[in-house]
Amino acid sequence: MHQEPLPDRLPVTDRTRHRRLREQGSLERPQLEAVLDAGFVCHLGVVVDGRPVVVPTVYGRDARTLYLHGSVAGRSLAGDTPVCVTATHVDALVLARSVFEHGVNYRSAMIHGTARKVIDADEKLEGLRRITEHATPGQWSYARRPSRKELAATTLLALSLEEASVKIRTGAPEDGDGPDAALGLWAGVLPLTTLWGTPEPDPALPPGIAVPEHIARRAGTRHG
Structure with a gap:
């Protein structure tokens, strides 16, 4: 089925609008994809029995959909429920002259929407392939594929990447031109790799x- 090309810019919604540290925010789709492609573990936030639950899980994606893996025993992976998914990478500690100005250089993506439980067998296999290849490219062809019993014991959620936003912080401490610069204290960035x-x-x-x-x-x- 033919699909229209995706716009480079994500839509602004009440949930994706940046209200704080706007200079670190982005609604550019290529930046969203770059953050997601840099990792393979996300955190799924969902309300279960009236209480918030945040579950770490692995993911994979295509251009339009994020696939999340889980067990059928996981109540948070029931599907057809509002969720919020985040993926974050820490690049450095930002060590300033004052504790107040300390921070983190990071890349973070947040996706909102209603997670859909994947029922179709072909889509479930494709979603699991994307998750496997996302974490370890080449492993889907190397290892044994899931059996019918294993597929039945696996829950796969699909979440649209339509409503999402990104925040990225880079650079040095921000107190180099303030009064604390005269303290004679070391300040800078401690990278994390x-x-x-x-x-x-x-x-x-x-x-x-x-x-x-x-x-x-x-x-x-x-x-x-």
């Missing part, structure tokens, strides 16, 4: 089974 380590084989793995190339080549590379 996450690297993939060396693959560790399962102790039950028989000898002679090598680490597949799509996993081995990630060792030492940056995550996020």
Whole structure:
């Protein structure tokens, strides 16, 4: 089915309008996609039995939809309910001359909408493929695919990426031109970088089974 191209700018809604630190906010779709593509764990916020619950889970996406993975036992993944999903990456601590001016350099995305429980078998397989490939490209083709029983035991949610916003903070402390600059204290940025380590084989793995190339080549590379 033909779909119209997506606009580069996300729509402004009451939930995506930036009210604080507007200079850090963005409604540019490419920035939303960049934040989502930099990670694979998000936090799903939902109200269950009248109480807020926030659940960490893995995700994958296509251009229009975010797919969230879970178990059928998870009440928060019932589907057809309003949710808020966030994904955040910490890039550095911003250490100023005063504690008040301390902060964090970060990239964060927030998606609002009604999560839909995926029932169609083909869409469920495709959503799980996207989640798997998003976390470890090449793994869907390498590993065994889900069985019917495993698919039945898995809940997959689909959430439109239409209503979303981004916030990004970069740069140095903001007190370099204020009175605290005369204190003679060090100030600056302490970067945070996450690297993939060396693959560790399962102790039950028989000898002679090598680490597949799509996993081995990630060792030492940056995550996020």
